Amino acid sequence: MIGLNGKLLCSIVLAIGFVGLLGYGLVSHAAEDIVVNTTTSGGTIVFQDNDSHGVFHIGRASTDFRSNATFSNSIPSIETGTGRSVFTATWRNDQKNEFSSAKKATFTLTVWNPAGIPHSTTQESEGINSGTLTVSCSPFEPGEGRFELTSTVHERRLNLPAVLHR
Incomplete structure (x- = not known):
């Protein structure tokens, strides 16, 4: 009887464990990363026909999870030579995630040389944090390049209709 x-x-x-695993798989598969807000600022870089170089702070970016706000502010233009130049931007995330929230801040600095080749770096943050984005660039020829500084708030959201219609 006991057996x-x-x-x-x-x-x-x-059976309960199997149903739980199946449910977890469906929920994790139904979650998708949604862009809540994004802001981009940018400018031009004139690479002169000389070997001068330098370190240039081009701007700052920030996000705020509570209000889903993004901010990006940069200088309009830079002049440098074709030697190795370093471009930096500061970033800051002002709020931590609220309970049961799955928000993420992404900060990207991209520099295009005169040939149109991008040089980029990205930093992600899920809580109160700050730092510096750094990109170096050494173009072979003089000309005009450009840069962009982007801040984005993403949120992981459940999309059950996407799973049910598969």
Whole structure:
């Protein structure tokens, strides 16, 4: 009698565990990363026909999870030579995630040389944090390039209709 009850209990526990795993798989598969807000600012870089170089702070970017606000502010233009130049931007995330929220801030600095080749770096943050984005560039020829500084708030959201219609 005890053996039968033990087998039945084991079968029930295994069935509940299987349903739980299946549910977890569906929910994790149904979650998608949604862009809540994004802001981009940028400018031009004139690479002169000389070997001068330097370190240039081009701007700052920030996000605020509470208001889903993004901010990006940069200088309009830079002049440098074709030697190795370094471009920096500061970033800051002002708020931590609220309970049961799955927000993420992404900060990207991209520099295009005169040939149109991008040089980029990205930093992600899920809480109160700050830092510096750094990109170096050494173009072979003079000309005009450009840069962009972007701040984005993403949120992981559940999309059950996407799973149910598969």
